[in-house]
Amino acid sequence: MKRGWMALLLAACLPLCGCAARGSELSNPALPQPENTPAAQQSANASPGTAAADLVPERLSRDESGVPVLKVYDVKNETLEELSVEDYLPAVLAGEMAGDWPLEALKAQAILARTFVLQFVSQKTSMYEGADISTDIKEAQAYDAASINDRIREAVRETRGLVLNAGGELPYAWFHAHSGGLTARAKEGLDYEKDEPGYTQCVKGMENDEAPADAARWEAAFTMEEVIAAAKDSGANIDAVESISIGERGESGRAMTLLISGKEVSAPAFRIAIGSTKMRSCLLDSLRVEDGQVYMSGKGYGHGVGMSQWGAYAMAKQGYTAQQIVTHYFAGVTIDQAWQ
Numbered sequence: 001m002k003r004g005w006m007a008l009l010l011a012a013c014l015p016l017c018g019c020a021a022r023g024s025e026l027s028n029p030a031l032p033q034p035e036n037t038p039a040a041q042q043s044a045n046a047s048p049g050t051a052a053a054d055l056v057p058e059r060l061s062r063d064e065s066g067v068p069v070l071k072v073y074d075v076k077n078e079t080l081e082e083l084s085v086e087d088y089l090p091a092v093l094a095g096e097m098a099g100d101w102p103l104e105a106l107k108a109q110a111i112l113a114r115t116f117v118l119q120f121v122s123q124k125t126s127m128y129e130g131a132d133i134s135t136d137i138k139e140a141q142a143y144d145a146a147s148i149n150d151r152i153r154e155a156v157r158e159t160r161g162l163v164l165n166a167g168g169e170l171p172y173a174w175f176h177a178h179s180g181g182l183t184a185r186a187k188e189g190l191d192y193e194k195d196e197p198g199y200t201q202c203v204k205g206m207e208n209d210e211a212p213a214d215a216a217r218w219e220a221a222f223t224m225e226e227v228i229a230a231a232k233d234s235g236a237n238i239d240a241v242e243s244i245s246i247g248e249r250g251e252s253g254r255a256m257t258l259l260i261s262g263k264e265v266s267a268p269a270f271r272i273a274i275g276s277t278k279m280r281s282c283l284l285d286s287l288r289v290e291d292g293q294v295y296m297s298g299k300g301y302g303h304g305v306g307m308s309q310w311g312a313y314a315m316a317k318q319g320y321t322a323q324q325i326v327t328h329y330f331a332g333v334t335i336d337q338a339w340q
Contacts, residue, residue, distance in 0.1 A: 052336035055163060055170050057122040060132070066339050067161075070117065073131035074143075080130055089113055089156045091135075095142030096175075097309060099149040102316035105309075106155035108325040111335060112173040112307060113141060115163045118338075119170035159322065161339040164330060166199045171333060175307040178215040179205025179252075180283040180300025183329060188250030189282070189305040191268040200305060201331040202251045208314035215310060218280040219297040227260065227294050230274035236263040244287055244294055254282040254304060268303065276302075306330065 060068040067084040074081060092113045097106055120140065121132050128134045135143035164171050174186070185200040186192035207216065222230075227241050238261045247257035247264055255267040267282045281300040288295050307329040315325045323335050 052163065052165060052338045054168075055122075055165060055336075056118060056338055060121065068118070068339070070121070071130060071132045073126065073128035073134040073136075075128075075134055075136045080128075085114060085117060086156060086160060088117065090148045090152050091143045091145040092117075092141045093152050093155060094147040094149070095144035099147060099152050101151075101313055103151060103155060103158075104316035104320065104322045104325060105312040106152060107159050107322035108307065108312045108316075109175070109309070110155045110159045111162050111164065111322060111326055112175055114159070114161075115170055115173040116141060118163060119172065122170060161337045162335050163338050164199075164326065165334045165336045166197070166330075166332065171197060171199045171330065172306070174200075174303070174305040175309060176300075176302025176304055177308070178207055178211055178301040178310045179304050179308040180216070180281055180298070181205055181207075182252040182283075182304075183306070183308060184250060184252045184254050184304035186305050188252060188254050188256055189268060189303040191256070191266045199330045199333050201329075203328060204311075205300070205308040206311035206315050206328065207308060208310075208317065210313065210317075211310040215280075215301040217297070217299055218301070219295070220278045220280075222274060222278070222294045222296070224292060224294070226274055230270050231260045231263070231265055233273035234265040234269040236260055236265045238263055241289055241294060244289055246284060246287060252283065252304060255284050256282070258287075 056068050060070065063069055063084045067086050069082055069084050070088055072081050072083050072088055073079075089110060093106060093110050096113065097109045099106075117133055117140070124139075126132060126134050127136070127139055133140050137143075164173060172186070174190075181204070183201065183203050183205055185196055185202060187196050224241050227244070228238055231238050231241075240261060242261045243259070244261075245259045246255045246267075247259045248255075250256045257264050258267050258270055271279045271282055279296060279298075281298050281302060281304060283300045283304065284296060284298040286295070286297045307326065311329075312325050315328070316322075320328075326335060327333060
């Protein structure tokens with residue numbers, strides 16, 4: 001895994017992508033056995049249906065084989081290029097996951113990446129004029145064409161056309177580096193303002209001991225100035241950090257709110273404001289003011305919503321298929337083939 005950890009650091013920081021057990025069995029359905037199940041086979045081999053085809057944004061043209069074509073702005077080269085979705089995905093997959101990871105984990109990430117780009121195009125406009133999407137991590141997924149290898153190409157090829165279908169719509173294909181034991185729902189992990197999507201759930205993250213120690217657990221220290229600035233960015237106008245504590249916790253145990261000098265702030269917003277590579281999650285173990293600094297420790301890396309990448313790695317190592325991995329993290333979805 002020569003470069004996968006840096007890719008996961010990027011994924012963990014993404015607010016929507018996408019990005020890292022508290023002795024509880026919260027909402028944890030029994031996992032299927034690693035071998036293929038009839039339901040998994042049916043989803044994986046489904047022929048294109050009306051519902052799946054309708055998930056493709058109508059404004060996208062198609063190439064000669066029927067694959068949607070994207071106008072992709074490459075921020076590194078400052079060029080606008082037309083790529084089919086299938087030709088665009090290998091560089092995304094190489095940016096989001098190490099190319100030497102288990103094939104089924106890569107395939108799971110490919111399904112999410114394909115879903116992500118179609119969902120983005122259907123609902124949003126790129127910040128770059130004339131583009132459907134860009135390689136800018138601020139709006140889209142990581143992109144690393146130089147690190148594409150045969151295994152990544154195989155993962156994209158073997159999942160060709162497969163997307164998540166959440167009752168006739170493209171879901172947010174959220175993922176993160178490490179769940180810290182349990183995944184989170186969107187309102188908990190992302191401070192999601194709309195109604196909670198039906199496909200999010202709190203389940204075991206499934207990570208194993210091969211995940212880096214600083215993804216599973218972390219510690220950080222912040223100056224008073226950093227905390228005051230982040231609190232203000234999160235909506236709490238304070239001049240001094242007299243105290244800091246967890247307000248409300250969510251189903252997975254993550255802090256949803258923090259109380260800083262008695263004022264409430266969104267924990268996910270505070271995490272982004274103070275630096276999500278230092279405050280790596282909202283699954284906090286300790287939080288204290290001491291010697292003029294704020295000290296924190298916690299578990300996991302990222303917002304915790306959707307698929308845990310290190311969990312996908314561990315599940316693939318155990319023999320689970322990409323379809324089984326994805327449907328462990330996303331409830332009530334099918335994996336449908338939108339094109340051949």
